[in-house]
Amino acid sequence: MSGGKTLRLAGVAALALTFVAGCSSSGSSESNSASGGAATRVFAADNGDITIPVDPKRVVATGYAVPVLLEADAALVGISSWKRGIAMMTPEDKAKYDSLKQIAGETAAETNYEAIAAVEPDLIIIGVPKPVLADIDLKRLESIAPVVAIGPTVPDAWRELSQRQSDAAGRAQNFKAAKDAYDTKAAGLKAKYATAVSGLRFGHVGGYGQIKPGTFHREFAGSWGTNIARDIGLTYYGEVKQKGGGGLDVSEYPALEELTASLGQADVITYSLQPDGTPAPAVQAVLESALWKNLPAVKAGKAFGIRYTEAATYESATKTLDALDQALAPLLSGS
Template identity: 60%
Template sequence: MRSRPFTRPFLSVLAGATVLALTLTGCGGDDAEAGGDDSAGEVRVFSADNGEVEIPADPQRIVATGYAVPSLIEAGAELVGISSWERGTNLMSEEDLATYESLTKVAGETADSTNYEAIAEAEPDLIIIGVPAPALVDIDLERLESIAPVAAIGPTQPSGWRDLSRRHLDAAGELGAWEEARDAYEARAAELSEKYADLLESASFGHLGAYGDTSAGSFMREYAGSWGPNIAEDIGASYPGEVAKKTGGAGDVSEYPSIEELPESFGDVDVITYSLEDDGKPSAAVKYVLDSPLWKSLPAVKADRAIGVRFTEASTYGTALRTLDELDSVLAPLLAG
């Protein structure tokens, strides 16, 4: 089973490795205390997974990791070092990709790859570390705190990227950029909601995720709030149902039934969406399902109402705009049908 950068850290039943997955961030403007944004040297108190942290009111040299990387790059924050974010480079604009490639990498994709010496050499005034709270054991916080203030906050469910990106940019003093990106996304979502209202109001959806375990003969079934559905939900798609047993985090909105359960899982939905890689190809786990005779027998598949969707793992409003464009492209043929 291919490791997923978001779910692995906080869904221990799926994997044990810790991924440097989500960013840390401050608690948001309404939770922060004191400190004018326009005065150098002033600080404010920020509520994070590692406690109440004093951070600069207007940070000028930021080190960011995990999901903070794309959101802070998009906002033009004052970055001096980042973790690698190879899983998301295909979603970046040319300008953002150039920025990403130019920045010093102070960590790889996992928490245990953190390069403390490189962080110290970057001389940050704020370190935004993005791992779930349980994974903080893989970070030497005391060592980082000896370099600069550290804020950490972890993920909840996949759809939580909206608030997490807000908190990333709030901590970095870039909340205005978040609001601008949110407004652009919501305007586009409203446009598509109107365009596809007749289809979306009358159809029920189910989503096949990219991370089933072919060796175990399982597939990934995603429900409302998970990676595949959550952006489509913003334009009015309905993904009914729920997991058989909630296990926390992504395990509350996705599960891994055996392939024999395909008819039971997807037999009563009108439209099936399934995750594609950014290049438009299915992952091995998805192809395993698409090649199954059970898949071909599903009513939605027989009716040509099973559609692949790229960019389902967008984690910022900027990248989620690409997901909306993708949904527009793949839903359009259903209007004609």
């Protein structure tokens, strides 16, 4: 469930505020103790302070919360469609994804309220950005079960968002295990490539958002195609000419004629590939450009395609680390 990448990314300041609030409001208390009711706690979500079960037994997840809670082994009973992440799922998570009742499509407007009510959730976790919440009838959902909205802001905010989503679903420990595994692999690769990438300036061509014909997606540090690579020590130079909020704080869409001005100083260029290893049409148009072929990094054989750059969970980002390791291997030999 998404309203388009540029719409669903709001701002890093908002992320910081909601993350701190989420961490400070995770206490629990016994609710309806006289009647033996389940323990509850107050959780700070994008839609306010919400009283939720401490240990939810029947969870509905939508949007970015879907892959997170599949990986965290939450007690899911219904999910929205999440086609963009299927290629990054493990066989086990894909099997769970296929087996669960789909209660919404790819967009917030495709929410099926009757289907959600039918699976009788005790918690609903909405993984869409604040602007897209307007497409959802929250009052109707709240009449079914407690609703917590925890949606994306800037591209690299998936780390904090996935932590909060896992916490809300009562799976904080599972999240920690995935994060620890990712951190260990990233640290190993950072050490492996430390000498090879020292002093090098990287640039990145992405394939996300609304890329009009004759333009390209230039990504800087903290964007989709760069944020995981930074964890292994890559330095992406430059910044957007004018910040536009959310993803537009860390990426822009200049004309193809600006390729030389934008990437001419890069020692190495990375570019996003689709999960099957092929460039999306917008990226392919850049690769076929005469200006691209004349860039110093390209002429030196220092342009590398990277798969899984849209990863937004620690398990899927581990695949991105493997893809980076495979693509950047020539740098280790200096070739």
